[in-house]
Amino acid sequence: MSRAAGQEPAGAGAQGDTKGRRMYRVLVVDDEPQIVKALVINLRARAYEVDAAHDGAAALRVAAARHPDVVVLDLGLPDMDGVEVIRGLRGWTRVPIIVLSARHASDEKVEALDAGADDYVTKPFGMDELLARLRAAVRRATPSGSDDDASAVETETFTVDLAARKVHRDGADVRLTPTEWHLLEVLVRNPGRLVSQKQLLQEVWGPAYGTETNYLRVYMAQLRRKLEADPARPRHFITEPGMGYRFEA
Amino acid sequence: MSRAAGQEPAGAGAQGDTKGRRMYRVLVVDDEPQIVKALVINLRARAYEVDAAHDGAAALRVAAARHPDVVVLDLGLPDMDGVEVIRGLRGWTRVPIIVLSARHASDEKVEALDAGADDYVTKPFGMDELLARLRAAVRRATPSGSDDDASAVETETFTVDLAARKVHRDGADVRLTPTEWHLLEVLVRNPGRLVSQKQLLQEVWGPAYGTETNYLRVYMAQLRRKLEADPARPRHFITEPGMGYRFEA
């Protein structure tokens, strides 16, 4: 289990031009190499970051580690039913899922869509159409404008810029590790709301986690040490014993 | 207490109450009467509210007046280009738009999707598939749970925010323990209704419990002490001797 969710290239947003629009990350799941190759080439050419998985287990693993913005999923996988992959993803994320399938049968489509898929494209498909559907999926998943409006969260002691992935405090930038960032992001995106321990664990560490509350204790302590004026008496990262944590502006 | 088998209605609504969600409203836009008719019949049969428009101008007018939850839009309209209808809608709303079209051409699909459509279905279409795509569109357009609107329950002395898991009283937040929260939640989700002791015990403490009414006495006292203006003379957490408890707003 020594999987490091932390290998995320924080550089994607750490520096530079992220103000306009960050790169979107696509997870392509298909067992046919030529399809994967074609998709990867086309997506990379359009400035998407692309991860690939060739079976369902890998798909779930990669999704947990990389948190893609959209998933393109072939239903015919060697190790498990594609619908099961959909359910596995939907257990912890609302990431848009576009299903690819050679099956034209109506009930197949209905099953996949009702399991949580967002769109269903039958093979053979036109690349232009798939890309358009992908754009549509990404577009509607992006809250309102780009992140730019909701991106700045301020408190008395620090400010969080979600778009630029920066935390400012006392006139200087605060350095956060990838895991600390992820945790902070989930909390800050739910201001005032209680976020359950399970939800935090699954969002940050992946769907396989849900009971390792010691992780939360360690990382909440780190966040408080770096961001709270008095870490022993937190004003912004509130513990709700037995339930979860809450960010208060 | 076994005589209190009358908890049936409360049992049915315990969790599912807020789920007994409102009807979704669909706007069907098509100039072919038989298509409209087929859609209306099928949608009404599935408990959707349906409005219909037979041209683009009417579509925009009805959408503005009725605020549908999803739009099914035929691209071939007599008075204006369907893509213009999409743009007209997207100028002020993000309502999901499912395009119907007889055109299979890829660039048509791309144009419609990039104009803001959420999905594109070619005629002839299977009704089951269309309904599944419609469910998918409505599902992802619904923020998280429909809790967010029904989540605020107010009384004279305090307010309960179920989504944020917060209780407000006299301008300050009230701290509740997990058990207190759970109990409060079950009661508040059944406003005005009697909730049997057995049901409360099983919801909060688990299905193995059903007779430990002393737990209820202790925790109801805690809740009243924290939330009632006069804990000795409760106005919102009413005891029904021998049967259960009732929350009154």
Next chain:
DNA sequence: GGACACCTTGACGCCGTCTTGACGGCGAAA
């Protein structure tokens, strides 16, 4: 190859929460 940053894991003390029992008040039935 070595230094470094980061994630994981375990131990420990403290404090809040849950459980449990006892007691008294109140109302209904005998």
Next chain:
DNA sequence: TTTCGCCGTCAAGACGGCGTCAAGGTGTCC
């Protein structure tokens, strides 16, 4: 009126969660 059942109240003890610290392991960059 007496008795019984049910409810509200209180307090004490057990229990588990939380914060904290530090060591071990792994990957990465120079």
